[in-house]
Amino acid sequence: MALFHVARYPGPEAAAAEETGPGERARALLERLQSRARERQQREPAPSEADAPSEASGRRRRRPRRRRRGSPEAPGSPEAPQEKRRRADGEHADAGGPRRTRVDRGRRAGLPFGAPAPGGSSEEAPGERGGRSEAAPDGRPAEEVAEPAAPALVLGGFGRRKTSKVQPFLPPWLTEPSRVRKDITEGLVPIEDIPEVHPDLQKQLRAQGISSYFPVQAAVIPALLESAASGFLVGRGGYQPSDLCVSAPTGSGKTLAFVIPVVQALLRRVVCHVRALVVLPTKELAQQVSKVFNIYTDATPLRVALVTGQKTLAKEQESLVQKTADGYRCLADIVVATPGRLVDHIDQTSGFSLQQLRFLVVDEADRMIDSMHQSWLPRVVAAAFQSTGPREPRALLQRRQLQAETAASTCCPQMPLQKLLFSATLTQNPEKLQQLGLHRPRLFSTGAAHRGPDDGDVGGKYAFPAGLTHHYVPCSLGAKPLLVLHLVLARSRSRVLCFTNSRENSHRLFLLVQAFGGVNAAEFSSRYGPGQRQTILKQFEQGKIQLLISTDATARGIDVRGVGLVVNYDAPQYLRTYVHRVGRTARAGNAGQAFTLLLKVQERRFLQMLTEGGVPALERHELPSELLQPLVPRYEEALSQLERTVKEERKLKAA
Numbered sequence: 001m002a003l004f005h006v007a008r009y010p011g012p013e014a015a016a017a018e019e020t021g022p023g024e025r026a027r028a029l030l031e032r033l034q035s036r037a038r039e040r041q042q043r044e045p046a047p048s049e050a051d052a053p054s055e056a057s058g059r060r061r062r063r064p065r066r067r068r069r070g071s072p073e074a075p076g077s078p079e080a081p082q083e084k085r086r087r088a089d090g091e092h093a094d095a096g097g098p099r100r101t102r103v104d105r106g107r108r109a110g111l112p113f114g115a116p117a118p119g120g121s122s123e124e125a126p127g128e129r130g131g132r133s134e135a136a137p138d139g140r141p142a143e144e145v146a147e148p149a150a151p152a153l154v155l156g157g158f159g160r161r162k163t164s165k166v167q168p169f170l171p172p173w174l175t176e177p178s179r180v181r182k183d184i185t186e187g188l189v190p191i192e193d194i195p196e197v198h199p200d201l202q203k204q205l206r207a208q209g210i211s212s213y214f215p216v217q218a219a220v221i222p223a224l225l226e227s228a229a230s231g232f233l234v235g236r237g238g239y240q241p242s243d244l245c246v247s248a249p250t251g252s253g254k255t256l257a258f259v260i261p262v263v264q265a266l267l268r269r270v271v272c273h274v275r276a277l278v279v280l281p282t283k284e285l286a287q288q289v290s291k292v293f294n295i296y297t298d299a300t301p302l303r304v305a306l307v308t309g310q311k312t313l314a315k316e317q318e319s320l321v322q323k324t325a326d327g328y329r330c331l332a333d334i335v336v337a338t339p340g341r342l343v344d345h346i347d348q349t350s351g352f353s354l355q356q357l358r359f360l361v362v363d364e365a366d367r368m369i370d371s372m373h374q375s376w377l378p379r380v381v382a383a384a385f386q387s388t389g390p391r392e393p394r395a396l397l398q399r400r401q402l403q404a405e406t407a408a409s410t411c412c413p414q415m416p417l418q419k420l421l422f423s424a425t426l427t428q429n430p431e432k433l434q435q436l437g438l439h440r441p442r443l444f445s446t447g448a449a450h451r452g453p454d455d456g457d458v459g460g461k462y463a464f465p466a467g468l469t470h471h472y473v474p475c476s477l478g479a480k481p482l483l484v485l486h487l488v489l490a491r492s493r494s495r496v497l498c499f500t501n502s503r504e505n506s507h508r509l510f511l512l513v514q515a516f517g518g519v520n521a522a523e524f525s526s527r528y529g530p531g532q533r534q535t536i537l538k539q540f541e542q543g544k545i546q547l548l549i550s551t552d553a554t555a556r557g558i559d560v561r562g563v564g565l566v567v568n569y570d571a572p573q574y575l576r577t578y579v580h581r582v583g584r585t586a587r588a589g590n591a592g593q594a595f596t597l598l599l600k601v602q603e604r605r606f607l608q609m610l611t612e613g614g615v616p617a618l619e620r621h622e623l624p625s626e627l628l629q630p631l632v633p634r635y636e637e638a639l640s641q642l643e644r645t646v647k648e649e650r651k652l653k654a655a
């Protein structure tokens with residue numbers, strides 16, 4: 001006897017069966033099923049055998065569709081990670097019904113509790129991985145099937161269209177500079193044509209073998225002398241003179257353009273005070289500039305001090321101030337300094353005062369602006385405008401930082417502080433220049449950015465010396481040292497400066513050249529102390545060293561006569577670096593050559609960098625392997641020697 005009666009709904013077929021019998025009932029059921037299947041087939045096309053999805057993959061396929069409808073969980077959308085997190089936590093995120101969690105899915109697949117679903121991450125269905133979308137059975141992409149094409153507004157095409165370059169809005173002093181001729185040899189001005197220069201200085205210039213001024217000197221010297229025409233204590237008519245910015249090619253004589261007028265302006269000083277301060281980025285450059293000042297102050301009472309940290313702080317202090325019974329006596333009229341050491345003296349040298357500073361010269365100005373984070377300039381300005389005691393309203397010469405020039409502000413004569421900026425690659429960026437707090441600046445420039453239609457020169461950011469020819473040499477990494485050796489040996493009589501991008505590269509190349517033999521080479525980098533570096537430069541200048549392999553430590557400002565060739569063993573990363581490196585040759589109107597060795601992978605980027613900077617296209621210079629072949633046996637020996645030396649050096653370092 002049955003304990004339970006299971007009441008089952010017999011369905012509409014049961015009623016028919018009661019009338020017709022069980023065979024008819026089965027047929028009716030079959031027909032009903034068939035018609036349902038037909039209906040379903042009409043609604044969605046049947047998948048082919050091969051594409052017939054398993055239950056799990058069918059589930060997976062529906063998920064990307066939901067995403068594609070622009071739901072916030074689309075990959076890459078800001079909400080996506082949040083959604084992922086929610087799903088991992090087992091939350092049902094959307095209102096479209098419960099979504100299976102990782103645990104849920106694992107359980108359905110017969111996995112232990114908490115195990116991830118097969119196929120990697122539980123959040124990632126196989127079809128989603130790598131953003132790949134599955135195709136519909138008819139071959140069309142899934143999105144086409146899932147979404148009937150909705151009428152959409154296309155906002156603009158995606159074809160490449162040439163857009164006009166946005167021109168920066170520059171202040172008039174930058175767009176309308178005083179023009180300086182680029183070609184030195186054509187723009188020479190005889191010394192006697194600028195009679196404003198003191199006869200003693202003219203004599204000194206002639207003694208140095210200088211009979212004419214270079215164009216930048218002919219433009220800047222008279223302008224500076226004019227601004228100091230009323231003496232160094234007051235500007236002309238009591239006004240603060242304009243600050244000057246000078247942008248002229250490498251080797252065009254910018255140093256003398258400030259040395260001559262500064263020395264002349266201070267010639268008639270009675271009491272010694274620091275009245276001119278020249279700030280440069282490196283010790284070597286500071287030394288070079290102080291040498292030039294020494295030449296032109298030699299026969300004058302003016303004194304020059306060099307503060308770069310090459311000597312001890314105490315030694316430098318001795319050259320700056322002297323303790324007297326009633327305070328301190330200043331010992332230098334002109335101070336040439338590197339920024340770090342200068343700040344040390346402002347902080348630590350008692351009696352070192354910049355309150356009488358009249359000229360602040362910033363050489364290699366673009367580089368110095370980059371080092372502004374050291375905040376040396378605010379320290380200098382603060383020291384220059386430092387007031388001792390309460391301001392005396394009727395004092396003849398006051399020093400105040402002008403906020404704005406007004407009738408009231410000009411009624412008391414100011415002792416001016418004039419800033420003079422010099423560089424071959426002076427920045428055009430007003431924001432950067434603004435950091436210098438320039439007063440009514442005036443620009444002297446040969447730069448192509450300021451060229452007029454009459455110049456006939458190809459527009460470019462920076463100007464190069466007229467005597468410079470530059471090439472690039474396509475090569476492989478292994479052939480680079482061999483190419484350097486070939487270029488050096490082919491020019492046995494001229495000095496060669498070879499630049500690398502790191503001191504390690506400089507060192508290895510130097511060891512290799514040394515092992516190869518036959519070339520007098522030296523390296524110049526921060527591996528050596530300032531004293532050793534000075535000696536190396538001197539020997540290079542004297543011609544005792546033919547090939548100097550250097551980091552960018554010698555790329556700026558260093559003036560060595562007789563450098564006929566510059567080789568960029570490593571391609572420079574910036575256009576400015578390129579300008580300064582190649583500018584070590586073709587100086588003072590002479591001719592010079594520069595070769596840049598380029599690997600295949602560097603070629604496009606490097607040439608593009610030059611093109612964007614407006615540099616005229618470099619000539620490609622192929623060096624056939626037959627030319628290098630005779631050097632190969634010796635070179636291979638040198639390579640194995642290098643290997644041994646490097647190993648020994650490593651051992652020594654580790655010891």
Ligand SMILES: Nc1ncnc2c1ncn2[C@@H]1O[C@H](COP(=O)(O)OP(=O)(O)OP(=O)(O)O)[C@@H](O)[C@H]1O
Binds near residue numbers: 209251252424
């Ligand atoms: N009027 C002149 N006649 C002959 N030689 C000159 C004259 N003026 C400068 N020189 C020489 O030209 C060379 C380059 O000068 P300087 O170092 O001042 O160039 P620069 O413009 O400062 O270069 P860089 O931008 O590379 O620092 C120096 O050797 C200098 O003695």
